[in-house]
Amino acid sequence: MTALAALIRRDVRVALRVGGGALIGVLFFLTVVVLMPFAVGPDLALLKKLGPAILWLGALLASLLTLDRLFMADLEDGSLDLILMSRTPLELACVAKALAHWLVAGLPLIVATPALGLLLNLDGAATGAVALTLLAGTPALTFTGMIGAALAVTLRRGGLLLAVLVLPLSIPVLIFGVAASQAAATGPLSFGTPFSILCALSLASLVIGPFAAAASLRQGLD
Amino acid sequence: MTLIELANPSRFLALASRVLPWLVAATVIVLAIGLYQSATAPDDYQQGATVKIMFIHVPNAWLSMFVWAVMSVSALGTLVWRHPLADVAQKAAAPIGAAFTFLALVTGSLWGRPMWGTYWEWDARLTSVLILFLMYLGLMALWRAVDDPSRAARAAAVLTLVGAINIPIIKFSVDWWNTLHQGESVFRMGGPTLDRAFLIPLMVMAVGFTLLFVTLHIAAMRNEILRRRIRSLQMLQAGKPRTAA
């Protein structure tokens, strides 16, 4: 356990220090959401309707963009070699890395959601629903995105390739995340069903993600 | 004390510690007068007592642009005149400017709630300030992304100047976008018909907040100079072999 705690602590600290760029994701989220009204127009009724979808898309893109460095930074400085040689199973090390990433990149998005909800004219209930679905759904984005990040390391390519690989995988999360928030905001569907599915998706990705990422890292040994 | 003499960071530190107490005193006095005048100002016939929000909103909105102007001059100082304190001034101003811009947004939003019935309206003014806020945050992110201040300085200077040129274009575009979508005109603050009863407290508050910015800016510059001094000392320490002491 000390090994995993040490890894989480290190990743969080590196992200928060100068050059870490932990908060760039949330800044990107803010910018993307602010851009939306310029495209669709400042019609408050329309924005209210589109609000949950805009917030979810913004969060999806923001958490995807920051995933790029998840394994790449460790590959570049040689840390990945030592992680592979440690007595901690690689799967657990992947869980720790994803968790650390979620803490510095996923959680701030949820914290920023209420302010953005205000800009998009969402009422308290709808904003709360979006924040809650993001809380349940962003771990799924991180853990499935981690598979793409591991593949990107294997292929020594990052950036857009990662996006192309991961975006299709995150479609289910997007569907049920937006469905649950829309249900809470406007009805008529119930909030519970899509939300439970969203939680189930998160839990499943919590299991599948680390195994797939670890397998991909091992395959990509070079 | 000319600008050339100020180029020496040690001189700047000396000057800063001499000037800061006076600046603090001036800021406190002017802000106190401003606050008193704002409290005793009459209600506006249109806005009622909410006009009081204007006394803090307008100075913050003014500063949000003024600070960017200060940063642009500093950016020129970095790129053209190679003034050694220019990038210190620019870096120190960014978080303060962001804070004032944030306050301009929040006070504007709190004024808008009773006036418009909503906290946020995609009004041209507010929206432009929101974009300015995002640009401040981006600039701060740029400073944080690079460990070496001298390397970050040039990139930040270019970004600041590009921002200075772009802000009017953004403002124009947002105005156009806004009028395209919104037929009815929202209440416009300011204009030439502002009553003296409001104008004087507003001016005093604006002067007070500007003094506040200058004080904070000089203090933050002093911190930044010390931070860089520590950095170079630490590099010196790292380069030295261990001493027997």
Next chain:
Amino acid sequence: MTPLGPYATFIVTSYVLVAAVVGALIIWVIADYRRQTARLHDLEASGVTRRSGRSATERS
């Protein structure tokens, strides 16, 4: 002082928020100054000086 009318909450919130943010800025600047000077003194205590041999915290 004139009564603030029906929108007193908004006015008071605005002023309180401005005071809070400005207060935070002031505290940040002061705390940062204390931290930097303390670190400088620590460095000097450990025998690191600038090339010119002068004290780094020297005021003039």
Next chain:
Amino acid sequence: MKLSARDLRCVRGGREVFSGLDFTATAGEAVAVIGPNGAGKTSLLRLIAGLLASGGGSIALEGGNDELTLPEQAHYLGHRDAMKPALSVGDNLAFWRDFLGGEASDMEAALTTVGLDHIAHLPAAFLSAGQRRRLSMARLLAVKRPIWLLDEPTSALDTAGQDAFASLMAGHLADGGILLAATHSPIGIPAQELRIGTIA
């Protein structure tokens, strides 16, 4: 303890780097892997460290800890130092001590041995190439592992650093460790030579 390899083969990118490689190293023995650039010195070390898929042959460790795999009992010191520039020297080392697991030893002592104890609080970004290498050496000391795989261990080190490293390696061998070093220059301790690649 005995580390032995039989008929090792390494293929990278469809090209055979080396094949039919045999060596044996017993406790307290050092192997200097010698060969021209591109002969596969680094590949051999990474293969033993489990960082490269084997193209054939076998590697066996006798007399080690049976519950652990070979890579888990080995230290790999590569060209990249696995240190985060944003973290302090001490934090970097403490992380690897905690993360690599197993028997940890005194971190302060390790830093003192490599001569970095006075700057443990500084960010690793401030270190020179030689100092970074010393920090990597401290990692070998902070966590005890019987097998050291060293890729050009003395590059970037000055004469004093090379001497210090030689005495570290000698100490490791005296404790019954095994050491493989890929090198172009003499490593400063007696070692059996393993030549790989075509000798020009």
